[in-house]
Amino acid sequence: PDAAPTDYGPLLERIAADVAPLLGSGTPAEYIPALAAVDPRQFGMAVADLDGNVFGVGDWQVPFSAQSITKVFALALALAGGGDSLWERVGREPSGNPFNSLVQLEYENGIPRNPFINAGALVVTDRLQTLTGDASSEVLEFLRQESQNPDIAFDAEVAASEQEHGDRNAAVAHFMASYGNIDNPVPALLEHYFWQCSIEMSCADLARAGRFLARHGLRADGSRLLTRSEAKQVNAVMMTCGTYDAAGEFAYRVGLPGKSGVGGGIVAVVPGRCTLAVWSPGLDSRGNSVAGVAALDRFTTLTGLSVF
């Protein structure tokens, strides 16, 4: 059973102090200039519990580039709208390869390993585009509603930069299209994918928006997005695939379903209890926030709140 509401404030202060020596280590994403210019010493963390309370520390209200974290929300919407047949087009196994890798696609007939690497996310966005006609707006609107923050927005500069430096994502999308695993025109698909990646939000927004995963599929307004079983499935794929080729290390250290982005953010879920969001731009060699992973590691170590 869920415990009485906890005041996470003092714990977050302690975690922020514990990870302070790590701030500035790692490297902000360098593949687009808009992200490379971010101050790497920033750090924020938020906890949203299921009673509607949100606790935060540091830069927890500063918007950052959500990037691949949006892949979780796109997946949830695609499953909610289109059901299980999505899994005929994308797998559920960790890739063991970098998030933007092409290699597996050739020997697995254009079926990406999982929905959280770029190839898989492009398939998910393609499905969402077919279902809704406006995939990126659908994701943005969902994030606004769940976080109750109508100011969450696309970052046009980041989206344009993604497009300009998007050769690899374009190659991945075209390659899958050659196997018949993309239904929409590739240029339109890429545009939605880049806009989706560009969404800017804070740790406070992200912790709130991810609460449906801790609430076994229930949205902020009490309606159901996912069945309990689907929510379990999304959490499971986050656990095994949410941090690219470091998912094993993340599970070992943090013990929670989590999804990272190259903006330096990570969302993590304690099912039945709360959702965590952390942000610090310095990334490790696999594209995960150095201080972010360390902060989540401290959270589960200090509280014992993991799924294990």
Ligand code: GLN
């Ligand atoms: N926009 C990035 C890309 O497609 C997202 C990758 C990520 O956050 N890992 O390369």
